[in-house]
Amino acid sequence: MSPVKLYGIPRSRAFRCLLALEETGIPYELVATDYREGCKTEAFRKLNPNAKIPVLVDGDLCLWESLAINLYLFRKSGTLWPKTPEDEARLFQWTLWTATEAEPAQGAWFYNTKFLPPEERDPAQAEKGAEKLRACLAVLDQHLADRPYLCGEAWSAADLQVSSVLYTSWANGFDYGPYPRAKAWLERCLNRPAALKARGMREAA
Ligand SMILES: N[C@@H](CCC(=O)N[C@@H](CS)C(=O)NCC(=O)O)C(=O)O
Known part of the structure; x- marks a missing residue:
């Protein structure tokens, strides 16, 4: 499995996704992006037009909203998605x-x-x-x-x-x-x- 990319920093809402990544064991790379200048660049706005962190990139999928990212990670993991x-x-x-x-x-x-x-x-x-x-x-x-x-x-x-x-x-x-x-x-x-x-x-x- 090639690593997913999480854009953000631990002292931000990206923490929620770090928790989900650690719990699911999905390999990831943290791309340090802060919530002041880091997420306001033109390149970053292409990932998230809201200009906010976190963002998750997994192949063709580019996803924002921390709790939605987590729902995706739970599903992807196959272990944390609910069974009923x-x-x-x-x-x-x-x-x-x-x-x-x-x-x-x-x-x-x-x-x-x-x-x-x-x-x-x-x-x-x-x-x-x-x-x-x-x-x-x-x-x-x-x-x-x-x-x-x-x-x-x-x-x-x-x-x-x-x-x-x-x-x-x-x-x-x-x-x-x-x-x-x-x-x-x-x-x-x-x-x-x-x-x-x-x-x-x-x-x-
Ligand atoms: N509802 C979004 C909120 C994202 C958010 O507000 N992130 C903050 C960092 S914790 C941010 O990037 N702020 C930059 C700004 O508001 O300009 C989520 O949960 O992902």
């Missing part, structure tokens, strides 16, 4: 929930407490994001009341999608204390050997 229509539906549900509910909430909190220069931060937006993120974590915590992983007894691609995104708030000190089941689940997901490898790249950068 029900688990496939659960994977889509959690992926879309992550993209439309959890990530925007987390982003509003993270950008306005950590990422933006202090003078550009808006405390009201940060609190609004935190409130929505707390609501998401409450949903997650409740869901995990009677199962260790999102689709039941075993870790699956759905866990990877959600945990790879929530990594940002977890690693940046969001208070997970009121959500002990979600916190323990996240720690299980993010301490898997493949996750530790991806985290090693990110946390060393």
Whole structure:
């Protein structure tokens, strides 16, 4: 299998795809491309007209959107793709929930407490994001009341999608204390050997 190319850097949303690549074992090459100048070049815009990382190139396929890239990698791997229509539906549900509910909430909190220069931060937006993120974590915590992983007894691609995104708030000190089941689940997901490898790249950068 010739290696796929992932454009991005570990300290970006490319981290989610690094996690999927490490979990699937698909050979890959990381093409260092940052989210400031790196993704704004004319050549890069040919890969992603949104001028954002990550991008995955696999032969003729050029794909953007981190969680869609992961869905492709799960399918390609043959090992992480769900075996039943029900688990496939659960994977889509959690992926879309992550993209439309959890990530925007987390982003509003993270950008306005950590990422933006202090003078550009808006405390009201940060609190609004935190409130929505707390609501998401409450949903997650409740869901995990009677199962260790999102689709039941075993870790699956759905866990990877959600945990790879929530990594940002977890690693940046969001208070997970009121959500002990979600916190323990996240720690299980993010301490898997493949996750530790991806985290090693990110946390060393
Ligand atoms: N929804 C996209 C978002 C991609 C995205 O915003 N990437 C950031 C880096 S983490 C970026 O490239 N930002 C450059 C910019 O917004 O100009 C995905 O999940 O892949």
